[in-house]
Amino acid sequence: xxxxxxxxxxxxxxxxxxxxxxxxxxxxxxxxxxxxxxxxxxxxxxxxxxxxxxxxxxxxxxxxxxxxxxxxxxxxxxxxxxxxxxxxxxxxxxxxxxxxxxxxxxxxxxxxxxxxxxxxxxxxxxxxxxxxxxxxxxxxxxxxxxxxxxxxxxxxxxxxxxxxxxxxxxxxxxxxxxxxxxxxxxxxxxxxxxxxxxxxxxxxxxxxxxxxxxxxxxxxxxxxxxxxxxxxxxxxxxxxxxxxxxxxxxxxxxxxxxxxxxxxxxxxxxxxxxxxxxxxxxxxxxxxxxxxxxxxxxxxxxxxxxxxxxxxxxxxxxxxxxxxxxxxxxxxxxxxxxxxxxxxxxxxxxxxxxxxxxxxxxxxxxxxxxxxxxxxxxxxxxxxxxxxxxxxxxxxxxxxxxx
Numbered sequence: 001x002x003x004x005x006x007x008x009x010x011x012x013x014x015x016x017x018x019x020x021x022x023x024x025x026x027x028x029x030x031x032x033x034x035x036x037x038x039x040x041x042x043x044x045x046x047x048x049x050x051x052x053x054x055x056x057x058x059x060x061x062x063x064x065x066x067x068x069x070x071x072x073x074x075x076x077x078x079x080x081x082x083x084x085x086x087x088x089x090x091x092x093x094x095x096x097x098x099x100x101x102x103x104x105x106x107x108x109x110x111x112x113x114x115x116x117x118x119x120x121x122x123x124x125x126x127x128x129x130x131x132x133x134x135x136x137x138x139x140x141x142x143x144x145x146x147x148x149x150x151x152x153x154x155x156x157x158x159x160x161x162x163x164x165x166x167x168x169x170x171x172x173x174x175x176x177x178x179x180x181x182x183x184x185x186x187x188x189x190x191x192x193x194x195x196x197x198x199x200x201x202x203x204x205x206x207x208x209x210x211x212x213x214x215x216x217x218x219x220x221x222x223x224x225x226x227x228x229x230x231x232x233x234x235x236x237x238x239x240x241x242x243x244x245x246x247x248x249x250x251x252x253x254x255x256x257x258x259x260x261x262x263x264x265x266x267x268x269x270x271x272x273x274x275x276x277x278x279x280x281x282x283x284x285x286x287x288x289x290x291x292x293x294x295x296x297x298x299x300x301x302x303x304x305x306x307x308x309x310x311x312x313x314x315x316x317x318x319x320x321x322x323x324x325x326x327x328x329x330x331x332x333x334x335x336x337x338x339x340x341x342x343x344x345x346x347x348x349x350x351x352x353x354x355x356x357x358x359x360x361x362x363x364x365x366x367x368x369x370x371x372x373x374x375x376x377x378x379x380x381x382x383x384x385x386x387x388x389x390x391x392x393x394x395x396x397x398x399x400x401x402x403x
Contacts, residue, residue: 006101047331062274136180141188146358262314279306279319362383
């Protein structure tokens with residue numbers, strides 16, 4: 001069920017929900033029958049619980065219309081990470097899961113390219129079930145980082161043909177990231193690769209140089225191919241978007257102004273914010289009233305109003321207040337500490353290296369990508385939590401030898 005869920009996640013909407021639910025039910029039924037719910041440090045149980053409780057508290061305590069639908073999404077991705085963290089996947093299960101995650105994403109990108117070529121109104125590459133280009137790009141960054149982790153971790157053990165195939169897939173996934181044209185997602189992906197390559201691979205510097213040249217060539221080819229597919233419909237590539245932002249003085253794409261809006265929300269509702277998924281419920285008139293009530297001048301251009309804050313920490317601050325940001329910081333610190341404490345040594349088994357690589361991929365998408373967009377929700381939230389679960393379940397803690 002977990003493998004089927006991984007295949008459906010970027011591709012089709014209804015089946016992924018069915019497979020997630022069946023996985024949840026079967027996991028609990030099996031755990032009850034075996035009287036074994038796995039092992040996990042108690043602190044992580046509190047972190048996972050806080051990730052559910054904090055947004056629910058914000059919904060219960062909001063002055064705006066409560067968005068209960070958001071709770072389903074939160075329970076969906078948190079439960080995935082929680083259950084996988086308490087599971088123990090064997091080598092075959094782990095490899096099949098990674099294969100399903102990477103393969104389905106690549107298939108989804110090819111389908112998205114085909115749709116973009118035949119539909120005049122489609123100007124961005126998207127994954128069918130993920131949707132908006134920013135969300136699709138973030139999901140793609142996680143899957144592409146998993147592909148890079150897999151080839152880096154298994155380089156020494158793979159045969160020549162397997163190496164070439166794995167490298168081809170990893171490079172193709174990199175080309176997909178260029179085609180998405182999302183700066184935040186590309187930065188998250190590149191950050192993950194820079195961390196993964198020296199830790200997981202024993203590749204010679206010369207080989208890495210050849211791979212880097214191939215990646216640059218592929219990036220240029222992906223850029224050209226995307227423009228051809230779009231047929232001149234859009235020229236908003238990564239480079240063009242950056243240059244346009246510099247010329248207009250809006251390089252942050254209004255993220256600074258959105259942060260100002262979020263800070264007004266938490267000043268008004270410090271404990272629980274305005275409620276999960278309620279960022280768009282706050283109007284410019286409301287913020288103007290709050291600012292002027294303090295005797296300050298409201299400058300409309302200093303604020304930006306949108307459906308979300310285009311940043312994980314900013315969005316959490318405004319929607320879920322101090323409770324929400326505390327839970328998120330606990331996740332950030334815990335995930336970071338787990339990566340440091342479980343970093344595999346040179347002689348670590350392949351499974352441990354793959355699980356650690358998955359942890360890096362998920363961390364980079366959630367937190368590096370979260371600096372530029374609202375991560376940790378829906379499909380890329382589920383992918384990120386699957387990665388965290390694999391890290392906690394499969395990458396063993398490093399224990400110092402006794403003196």
